[in-house]
Amino acid sequence: LRPSKKQTSERMAAVRRDGTGPELAVRKALRSLGIRYRSNLATLPGSPDVANIRRGFVILVHGCFWHRHQSCPRATFPKTNKAFWKAKFLANRQRDLRVKMALEDKGLRVVVVWECETKMPGLVRFLRAALGTAVR
Numbered sequence: 755l756r757p758s759k760k761q762t763s764e765r766m767a768a769v770r771r772d773g774t775g776p777e778l779a780v781r782k783a784l785r786s787l788g789i790r791y792r793s794n795l796a797t798l799p800g801s802p803d804v805a806n807i808r809r810g811f812v813i814l815v816h817g818c819f820w821h822r823h824q825s826c827p828r829a830t831f832p833k834t835n836k837a838f839w840k841a842k843f844l845a846n847r848q849r850d851l852r853v854k855m856a857l858e859d860k861g862l863r864v865v866v867v868w869e870c871e872t873k874m875p876g877l878v879r880f881l882r883a884a885l886g887t888a889v890r
């Protein structure tokens with residue numbers, strides 16, 4: 755039995771609400787550090803995945819493929835429709851840069867965590883170091 759359109763859209767809404775695997779890994783790491791945060795704060799540019807305005811930081815969790823993690827094996831380039839993908843990736847990177855600058859203009863420390871980094875055992879240590887004085 756195939757899921758109905760309603761079931762499919764409910765499931766996709768749940769994914770958006772709960773975050774992807776890499777986002778969940780980052781949130782879990784923050785909880786283990788005892789750092790509180792808000793998810794997908796719509797009042798900030800780009801609705802960053804994780805933010806704590808009082809502590810002055812945001813964390814952007816980037817998928818390696820869509821956000822083009824440099825020299826990462828996950829950032830493959832599709833073999834067909836090259837022009838389409840090239841334009842798509844360029845637009846993504848430009849948006850990432852705009853969002854990062856808009857957040858920094860608000861005085862926030864912006865930490866980018868790549869999807870592949872969320873699978874590494876040192877994620878907690880990496881976050882504590884990257885957030886630095888924001889979490890001390």
Ligand SMILES: [Zn+2]
Pocket residue numbers: 818823826827828868869870871
């Ligand atoms: Zn990567």
